[in-house]
Amino acid sequence: MNTPSNAAPDSPLDLQPSAPAVVSATRPVYWSIRREFWENRYLYIAPVAVAAVFLFGFLIMSIHSPGQLRALVALHSAHNHEEISGSFDISAALLMGTAILMSVFYCAEALHGERRDRSILFWKSLPVSDVTTVLVKASIPLLILPVLVSAVTAVMYLLMLLLSSTVLLATGGNVAMLWAHLPILQMSLLALYHLLTAHALWPAPVYCWLLLVSGWARRATFLWAVLPIVAIGGLEKLAFNTTHFANLVGSRFIGATAPIASTDVFPTNPMTHITPAAFLGAPGLWIGLGIAAIFLAAAVRLRRYQGPI
Amino acid sequence: MACIEARGLRKTFGSTVALDGIDLRIEEGRIVGLIGPNGAGKTTALNAILGLTPYQGELKVLGRDPWKERDQLMRDVCFIADVAVLPRWLRVSQALDYVQGVHPRFDRAKAESFLAKTTIKSTSKVRELSKGMVTQLHLALVMAIDARLLVLDEPTLGLDILYRKQFYDSLLNDYFDRSRTILVTTHQVEEIQHVFTDVMFIDRGRIVFTCSMEEFESRYLEVTVHPERVAAARTLKPMHERQMLGRSILLFDRVDRQQLTALGEVRTPSIADLFVAVMGNHSVVAQNKDKYEGVTR
Numbered sequence: 001m002n003t004p005s006n007a008a009p010d011s012p013l014d015l016q017p018s019a020p021a022v023v024s025a026t027r028p029v030y031w032s033i034r035r036e037f038w039e040n041r042y043l044y045i046a047p048v049a050v051a052a053v054f055l056f057g058f059l060i061m062s063i064h065s066p067g068q069l070r071a072l073v074a075l076h077s078a079h080n081h082e083e084i085s086g087s088f089d090i091s092a093a094l095l096m097g098t099a100i101l102m103s104v105f106y107c108a109e110a111l112h113g114e115r116r117d118r119s120i121l122f123w124k125s126l127p128v129s130d131v132t133t134v135l136v137k138a139s140i141p142l143l144i145l146p147v148l149v150s151a152v153t154a155v156m157y158l159l160m161l162l163l164s165s166t167v168l169l170a171t172g173g174n175v176a177m178l179w180a181h182l183p184i185l186q187m188s189l190l191a192l193y194h195l196l197t198a199h200a201l202w203p204a205p206v207y208c209w210l211l212l213v214s215g216w217a218r219r220a221t222f223l224w225a226v227l228p229i230v231a232i233g234g235l236e237k238l239a240f241n242t243t244h245f246a247n248l249v250g251s252r253f254i255g256a257t258a259p260i261a262s263t264d265v266f267p268t269n270p271m272t273h274i275t276p277a278a279f280l281g282a283p284g285l286w287i288g289l290g291i292a293a294i295f296l297a298a299a300v301r302l303r304r305y306q307g308p309i
Numbered sequence: 310m311a312c313i314e315a316r317g318l319r320k321t322f323g324s325t326v327a328l329d330g331i332d333l334r335i336e337e338g339r340i341v342g343l344i345g346p347n348g349a350g351k352t353t354a355l356n357a358i359l360g361l362t363p364y365q366g367e368l369k370v371l372g373r374d375p376w377k378e379r380d381q382l383m384r385d386v387c388f389i390a391d392v393a394v395l396p397r398w399l400r401v402s403q404a405l406d407y408v409q410g411v412h413p414r415f416d417r418a419k420a421e422s423f424l425a426k427t428t429i430k431s432t433s434k435v436r437e438l439s440k441g442m443v444t445q446l447h448l449a450l451v452m453a454i455d456a457r458l459l460v461l462d463e464p465t466l467g468l469d470i471l472y473r474k475q476f477y478d479s480l481l482n483d484y485f486d487r488s489r490t491i492l493v494t495t496h497q498v499e500e501i502q503h504v505f506t507d508v509m510f511i512d513r514g515r516i517v518f519t520c521s522m523e524e525f526e527s528r529y530l531e532v533t534v535h536p537e538r539v540a541a542a543r544t545l546k547p548m549h550e551r552q553m554l555g556r557s558i559l560l561f562d563r564v565d566r567q568q569l570t571a572l573g574e575v576r577t578p579s580i581a582d583l584f585v586a587v588m589g590n591h592s593v594v595a596q597n598k599d600k601y602e603g604v605t606r
Contacts, residue, residue: 025412027410027451028411031406031407031410031411032411034403034407035407036408038398038399038400038403039396039399085310114396117396117397118391118394119396119399120394121361121388121390121391121394122390122394122395122396122447123389124359124360124361124379124383124413125359125383125387126382126383126407126408126412127380127381127382127383127384127412127413128380128412129379130379130380130412131382132380173588181421198392278424281329282333304379305362305363307356307361307362308394
């Protein structure tokens with residue numbers, strides 16, 4: 001207290017905690033990810049639910065018209081491949097859409113919820129840095145959701161394949177032919193590739209922008225995120241009668257990405273030849289990632305300053 | 310080595326001065342009550358100490374700069390910043406898992422044994438707990454961390470008296486071990502007066518009074534003066550005078566006890582009484598700096 005300091009300052013070593021204080025750097029990261037899944041349970045419930053609903057529909061369809069599949073498999077022609085894998089592609093696309101929706105809503109809320117419920121004071125009372133927290137939150141749409149959703153996709157593929165095989169066996173169809181048409185491991189990896197490239201890395205600036213706004217806005221984060229974009233786009237249209245900015249943002253979100261494959265037949269067509277080199281070599285990708293990094297740095301800085309709302 | 314050391318600590322929000330050049334030094338092993346009216350700057354001061362807000366001036370907590378090294382500092386510092394900051398979606402078991410996961414000095418068994426004394430179930434979510442139980446849970450988490458500084462900002466606000474008493478009893482019996490430092494702000498001063506080793510009064514962003522409890526007990530005396538001796542008592546320069554039930558109660562600083570016994574009934578004042586006296590003088594003589602320096606040494 002206010003008593004005069006009674007001795008020369010102790011050696012700084014004495015300041016160091018006596019108890020072992022070693023936590024490996026990865027533990028706060030791991031537990032921060034766990035925290036996100038506890039807080040946002042929809043991150044795993046939604047894809048599983050969508051997959052379950054789709055599987056149920058697929059089951060009804062298979063039971064309803066068991067002969068259709070047998071006829072398709074028996075046809076042996078090249079173009080009927082698309083018809084066989086059609087429902088597989090639809091299911092993958094559905095899950096990708098779910099992933100995009102979840103990513104958008106997650107990012108718009110990520111740094112807002114903890115300020116709104118004042119729990120930021122609890123999180124900040126623990127030895128987890130703002131950098132760790134923000135990077136973990138960014139990793140959810142950029143890495144974790146793509147991996148998770150692809151895993152759900154893979155399981156769904158497997159169940160659909162087993163179901164189709166059962167139907168074929170029951171109707172006397174050619175199961176081997178079906179399996180030849182549906183290399184589900186390859187298809188699942190393609191889904192992962194597609195999610196990571198077209199729906200994570202390419203739109204990274206969009207997600208990071210949402211994260212940044214969620215750490216800044218006091219309420220209506222989504223509105224604050226969209227409003228400036230609409231305003232800039234509108235101004236440009238009025239002033240120059242052009243739509244470069246709107247096109248730019250649109251192409252970042254859903255639309256023209258850097259080339260990720262040689263054909264448009266995607267998401268999971270096993271005949272697709274992917275072109276990761278072309279994707280990684282595209283300047284647009286790196287410009288986007290640079291902008292995303294700037295947004296993230298700003299979000300980290302904001303979290304340092306922000307308290308509860 | 311001081312636990313907390315501040316020199317010229319300032320913080321402004323726009324044109325509002327929240328901290329107006331605070332100098333303070335808190336040694337390790339003390340339990341300090343930081344007391345002040347609403348808006349005096351208590352929470353701002355604590356936020357600066359905890360690295361939650363930037364500031365001007367010099368501040369070292371356990372030898373670290375809290376603003377620059379918050380995450381490092383939080384290995385040695387715990388705080389309960391308010392009641393009900395635990396997220397409502399969190400399960401009790403998840404809270405234990407998480408703190409155990411990220412905190413190098415968390416003793417899970419200790420937290421669990423503390424929780425075992427309560428009615429809190431490990432499967433409950435925070436939203437299912439009463440306000441008092443949430444505080445118990447937070448306290449269980451904090452007390453199981455082997456920290457060197459614990460900061461409590463109105464930790465028992467809104468709790469009933471049973472929980473409040475239990476809270477401070479646990480803190481003293483199960484946690485405080487004389488090497489730890491505890492910094493508390495509260496409005497329920499009377500209840501926890503016996504807990505403190507030191508008190509500090511803060512007003513308008515300045516520390517206006519600071520004193521250890523031993524010093525407090527030896528320096529300040531309160532006298533319920535016999536009506537006919539009031540004039541005589543006033544010549545001894547009381548620092549404060551108030552009326553209660555028609556009697557004058559005078560508060561003296563460094564006046565001989567023998568001398569006062571002759572005037573009426575003498576006792577040690579409560580911190581709240583001294584607070585009123587110091588704050589009353591402070592606001593009255595805010596312009597008259599000399600007198601006010603006299604009060605604050």
